[in-house]
Amino acid sequence: xxxxxxxxxxxxxxxxxxxxxxxxxxxxxxxxxxxxxxxxxxxxxxxxxxxxxxxxxxxxxxxxxxxxxxxxxxxxxxxxxxxxxxxxxxxxxxxxxxxxxxxxxxxxxxxxxxxxxxxxxxxxxxxxxxxxxxxxxxxxxxxxxxxxxxxxxxxxxxxxxxxxxxxxxxxxxxxxxxxxxxxxxxxxxxxxxxxxxxxxxxxxxxxxxxxxxxxxxxxxxxxxxxxxxxxxxxxxxxxxxxxxxxxxxxxxxxxxxxxxxxxxxxxxxxxxxxxxxxxxxxxxxxxxxxxxxxxxxxxxxxxxxxxxxxxxxxxxxxxxxxxxxxxxxxxxxxxxxxxxxxxxxxxxxxxxxxxxxxxxxxxxxxxxxxxxxxxxxxxxxxxxxxxxxxxxxxxxxxxxxxxxxxxxxxxxxxxxxxxxxxxxxxxxxxxxxxxxxxxxxxxxxxxxxxxxxxxxxxxxxxxxxxxxxxxxxxxxxxxxxxxxxxxxxxxxxxxxxxxxxxxxxxxxxxxxxxxxxxxxxxxxxxxxxxxxx
Amino acid sequence: xxxxxxxxxxxxxxxxxxxxxxxxxxxxxxxxxxxxxxxxxxxxxxxxxxxxxxxxxxxxxxxxxxxxxxxxxxxxxxxxxxxxxxxxxxxxxxxxxxxxxxxxxxxxxxxxxxxxxxxxxxxxxxxxxxxxxxxxxxxxxxxxxxxxxxxxxxxxxxxxxxxxxxxxxxxxxxxxxxxxxxxxxxxxxxxxxxxxxx
Ligand code: HEM
Ligand SMILES: [Cu+2]
Numbered sequence: 001x002x003x004x005x006x007x008x009x010x011x012x013x014x015x016x017x018x019x020x021x022x023x024x025x026x027x028x029x030x031x032x033x034x035x036x037x038x039x040x041x042x043x044x045x046x047x048x049x050x051x052x053x054x055x056x057x058x059x060x061x062x063x064x065x066x067x068x069x070x071x072x073x074x075x076x077x078x079x080x081x082x083x084x085x086x087x088x089x090x091x092x093x094x095x096x097x098x099x100x101x102x103x104x105x106x107x108x109x110x111x112x113x114x115x116x117x118x119x120x121x122x123x124x125x126x127x128x129x130x131x132x133x134x135x136x137x138x139x140x141x142x143x144x145x146x147x148x149x150x151x152x153x154x155x156x157x158x159x160x161x162x163x164x165x166x167x168x169x170x171x172x173x174x175x176x177x178x179x180x181x182x183x184x185x186x187x188x189x190x191x192x193x194x195x196x197x198x199x200x201x202x203x204x205x206x207x208x209x210x211x212x213x214x215x216x217x218x219x220x221x222x223x224x225x226x227x228x229x230x231x232x233x234x235x236x237x238x239x240x241x242x243x244x245x246x247x248x249x250x251x252x253x254x255x256x257x258x259x260x261x262x263x264x265x266x267x268x269x270x271x272x273x274x275x276x277x278x279x280x281x282x283x284x285x286x287x288x289x290x291x292x293x294x295x296x297x298x299x300x301x302x303x304x305x306x307x308x309x310x311x312x313x314x315x316x317x318x319x320x321x322x323x324x325x326x327x328x329x330x331x332x333x334x335x336x337x338x339x340x341x342x343x344x345x346x347x348x349x350x351x352x353x354x355x356x357x358x359x360x361x362x363x364x365x366x367x368x369x370x371x372x373x374x375x376x377x378x379x380x381x382x383x384x385x386x387x388x389x390x391x392x393x394x395x396x397x398x399x400x401x402x403x404x405x406x407x408x409x410x411x412x413x414x415x416x417x418x419x420x421x422x423x424x425x426x427x428x429x430x431x432x433x434x435x436x437x438x439x440x441x442x443x444x445x446x447x448x449x450x451x452x453x454x455x456x457x458x459x460x461x462x463x464x465x466x467x468x469x470x471x472x473x474x475x476x477x478x479x480x481x482x483x484x485x486x487x488x489x490x491x492x493x494x495x496x497x498x499x500x501x502x503x504x505x506x507x508x509x510x511x512x513x514x515x516x517x518x519x520x521x522x523x524x525x526x527x528x529x530x531x532x533x
Numbered sequence: 534x535x536x537x538x539x540x541x542x543x544x545x546x547x548x549x550x551x552x553x554x555x556x557x558x559x560x561x562x563x564x565x566x567x568x569x570x571x572x573x574x575x576x577x578x579x580x581x582x583x584x585x586x587x588x589x590x591x592x593x594x595x596x597x598x599x600x601x602x603x604x605x606x607x608x609x610x611x612x613x614x615x616x617x618x619x620x621x622x623x624x625x626x627x628x629x630x631x632x633x634x635x636x637x638x639x640x641x642x643x644x645x646x647x648x649x650x651x652x653x654x655x656x657x658x659x660x661x662x663x664x665x666x667x668x669x670x671x672x673x674x675x676x677x678x679x680x681x682x683x684x685x686x687x688x689x690x691x692x693x694x695x696x697x698x699x700x701x702x703x704x705x706x707x708x709x710x711x712x713x714x715x716x717x718x719x720x721x722x723x724x725x726x727x728x729x730x731x
Contacts, residue, residue: 114549157615182556186549220560224567236717239571242655243614243712247586250574254567317662 020523029124032116033523034101035419040123041098042412046491048090048130049405053481055083060477063470066462076460077145078137084148088266089173090130092400095408096269097122097180100208103415104184106514106521107202109193109530114186122179129172136162136169147458149259152240152251156232167230174219181215184208193513195532199293202512203286206293207272210300214261214268217304222258225251249314256307264303266400268296270367270407271338274360276512277414278342281357282349283509288341295334302331312383321380328378332371339368354507355429359410362437363403370398373448388458391451397444409436409487416491417506421520422499428490435483442476587656587707591675592668599633600696606704607694609638617713618646619680621654624687632666632696640673640709643685651718653677654688654709663705666695674709677718 021027021036031037058079062070071079101119105112113119137143144166146154155163188209192201201209228251231237238244240251271292279286286292308316308324316324342364351357373395377383386392409432417423446469451457455466462470493499502519513532517525578586607630609623625638644650654674658664669675673688680686 115553178560182553182560185556186552189552190545190548216556216559217563220562220564221567221570224564228568228571242657242710243653243714244717247574247578250571253574254570257567257570315659315661 030120032112032120034105034113034116034119035521035523037113037119037123038098038100038102039419041094041101044123044126045091045095045098045408046488048086048094050484050488051134052083052086052091053484055079055086056477057481059083060474062460063462064474065471066464066467068461071460073460074142074145077147077458078143080458081144081147082133082137085133085144085170086130087400088148088262089170089177090126092266092404092408093177094126096208096211096266097177099204099269099273099408099411099415100180100184102419103514104187104205104208105191106517106525107205107512108188108191108196109513109526109532110187110191111524111527111529113183114191115183118179119183122176122183125172126176129169129176132165132172133169136165139165149255150226150229151255152229152232152248155229156240159233163233164230167226170226171223174223177215178219181212181219184212185216188212193526193529193532199290200532202272203275203289203292204269204272207268207275207296210296211265211268214265214300214303218258218261218265221254222262225254225258228254249311252311252314253307256310257304259310260307261300261303263396263399264299266404267367268300270363270404271296273407273411273414274342274363277356277360277410278345278364280414280507280509280511281354281360282346282351284345284349285511286341287344287347288337291337292341295337298334299331302327302334306331309378309383312380313387325378325380329375332375332378335371339364339371354413355424355426355433356410356414356507358430358433358437359406359413362433363406363410366398366402366406366440370395370400370403373398386451388456389451390447390455390457393457394444394447394451397447401444402440406436412491414507415514416494417502418514418519418521420494420497420499421501422494422497423502424494424499425490428486428493432483432486432490435486436480439476439479439483443473443480444476446473446476587658587664587667588669589675591672592670594635594668594670594693597633597693597696599631601631603632603696604629605632605694605698605702608704608706609640610706610708611640611711612708613711614713617650617652617711619644619650619652619711621709621711623709630694632694632698635670635691635693637671637689637691640688640690641685642678642680642688642711644680644682647682649679649681649715650713651677651679651715653712653714653718655712657708657710659706659708660702662699663702666698666702667705667707668693668695677714679718 021031021033028036028040031040056079058071059076062068062076101113104110133143139160139162141160141162143162144150144155144159146159150166155166188201188205228237228239232239232241232246238246240246240248242248275286275292306324306328308320309328312321312324346361353361373391377386377392377395413424413429450462450466450469450473453466455462497520504517504519505515506519507515513526513530514521516530606627608627609625611621611623613619613621620641620643622641623638624641628636628638630636640654642652656669656672656674658667669690669692671689671691673690678686678688
């Protein structure tokens with residue numbers, strides 16, 4: 001058996017080395033080519049984005065009116081839980097890994113990722129992880145309903161047997177991300193073209209290198225904490241069970257020790273993307289490249305000492321509350337440096353507003369709104385009021401949807417012509433942008449208000465006074481969901497190579513090795529490394 | 534990794550595998566660290582008392598100087614966890630004490646169920662910092678408590694407050710949560726019996 005597959009892969013490999021990709025499904029199953037794997041990751045991520053989005057539509061339909069209309073509360077909880085898990089681990093993270101696969105080798109002048117076989121594995125275990133997670137929804141008693149944060153004892157004492165599947169799928173996702181991260185580090189460390197010194201590395205490469213280290217540091221902690229949940233539930237340990245000497249609050253410490261760096265895992269590559277797009281369309285080099293690198297590194301380091309800002313209300317001593325409050329506020333300093341640098345790059349630039357730039361500018365503005373609400377939440381006494389309300393939901397959707405997700409869309413528009421060789425349908429793209437921009441704000445901005453007024457998160461029903469705002473929010477939600485179908489249509493069209501052929505350079509002001517190779521990017525690039533001056 | 538690849542740059546591959554080994558080392562180390570956080574957390578909380586846990590073995594009454602100037606109010610509340618049918622009440626719900634004085638309070642329990650049950654009470658102090666200054670010289674929570682079906686009992690708890698109790702704490706609450714540990718306790722007893730018979 002193994003020899004048979006070996007020869008198959010051997011042949012496939014030989015073929016593609018000399019004549020381009022193999023044909024049919026085998027190309028995708030056995031591929032070790034960074035561009036193929038990047039494409040797989042990106043499509044997988046988009047499918048997950050639509051799946052998680054469908055669950056969000058269920059949530060918003062239920063919340064359209066007060067009272068219980070459409071789904072029962074237990075199913076509602078499963079929807080919020082699985083929506084969160086799918087968006088974090090299935091949509092945002094794989095999209096960034098897909099972009100890393102496509103772009104890092106082309107940006108540093110390497111022929112492929114350093115560990116191509118492992119790359120194939122790290123992608124192909126992902127669909128299994130999510131198949132397991134989604135199938136758990138169909139078990140008797142339903143799927144996980146404890147929130148994406150799976151706090152003990154909700155996930156131990158009070159959960160159904162789908163927890164075992166949940167734990168198993170999180171383990172697989174974790175292994176996949178760790179393998180992806182190791183691959184990124186080894187590629188960047190060892191395979192840069194001659195002359196590409198550390199401080200000449202493109203920002204996307206820098207931010208991904210730092211992200212990869214964060215992943216390597218905290219994904220194992222996530223694996224540890226889900227393992228503890230599993231053994232507490234099934235094997236009689238009491239890590240989080242006070243009756244046996246454990247402590248449920250400790251769950252939160254371990255989870256957020258992973259969880260806060262995790263939110264930066266989802267935003268640092270976005271910072272990298274924006275730092276490519278803004279200089280291109282402002283036709284000026286990035287303002288303060290070195291400070292961008294140092295700011296990214298300091299955000300990553302600080303992210304390890306702020307986790308308890310998610311736990312202000314758990315009864316910590318005042319000294320600890322103060323420490324975590326100030327440490328959290330400190331993070332907004334390097335974050336502010338970045339926003340300043342992007343604005344300074346645009347300052348007096350010869351700006352044009354192609355679609356990638358539109359998304360990038362929207363990112364800068366809306367991400368900053370999310371950063372400011374984060375700063376409000378970091379103020380301990382204030383967080384006692386805001387914690388577990390829709391204000392928190394508004395905060396993290398501004399940084400994750402109009403932040404991370406917008407950056408991914410910006411990246412898709414920016415590099416798509418290089419990948420497909422044709423310009424995407426700009427009319428559809430503009431429709432996609434404006435519909436998304438308006439609906440995303442209609443969706444998430446009023447959440448600030450209902451949150452401040454005290455509407456709790458993760459509840460299927462609410463007090464009458466929140467009804468009007470919630471209707472607007474739901475309308476925004478449906479509109480945002482529908483807008484993404486425009487994107488789907490556009491992507492299908494682009495992948496069929498329908499459109500005007502583009503030059504190698506694609507965008508006037510673009511700089512970097514990826515713009516020096518032909519469009520569409522050939523199956524193999526930089527077999528002999530370029531020389532970087 | 535595999536020999537059939539186009540003339541592998543072997544030194545590059547060696548460098549790659551060396552780096553992979555190091556990175557996998559970090560991964561394993563961090564997996565271990567996740568678990569190491571458990572004892573670290575306990576040690577940290579023991580030292581600072583921030584999770585409200587009290588001493589788990591009897592303290593010795595050292596007859597400190599009684600601070601008659603100060604009076605501290607202690608409230609006792611009780612709770613039974615899901616699946617634990619016992620009635621469980623504090624006979625003294627509120628008591629004013631001088632730091633340094635030895636006091637005894639009693640808790641009432643009754644097992645209304647038709648089966649014998651072993652209970653375990655877990656104390657928790659709020660605000661947590663007071664936990665370090667509550668010294669229990671005798672407590673039903675040091676051991677588990679078996680009650681036959683229909684049986685009732687009074688369970689004593691003897692304690693004194695360390696006169697070092699920070700001045701800003703004038704009042705604190707001790708909550709006892711009662712768990713049904715019948716299965717776990719019987720498992721331990723059986724294991725011990727099996728060990729003894731060897
Ligand atoms: C200026 C930077 C930021 C600050 C000061 C900040 C602060 C906070 C605070 C204090 C909370 C806890 C609120 C509560 O539960 O009461 C929070 C929640 C959250 N933040 Fe941020 N944040 C910042 C940036 C980000 C970024 C960049 C992301 C992700 C891309 C992010 C994602 C989240 C998420 C997902 C939660 C909610 C987690 C949950 O409870 O489910 N934040 N943030
Ligand atoms: Cu955080």
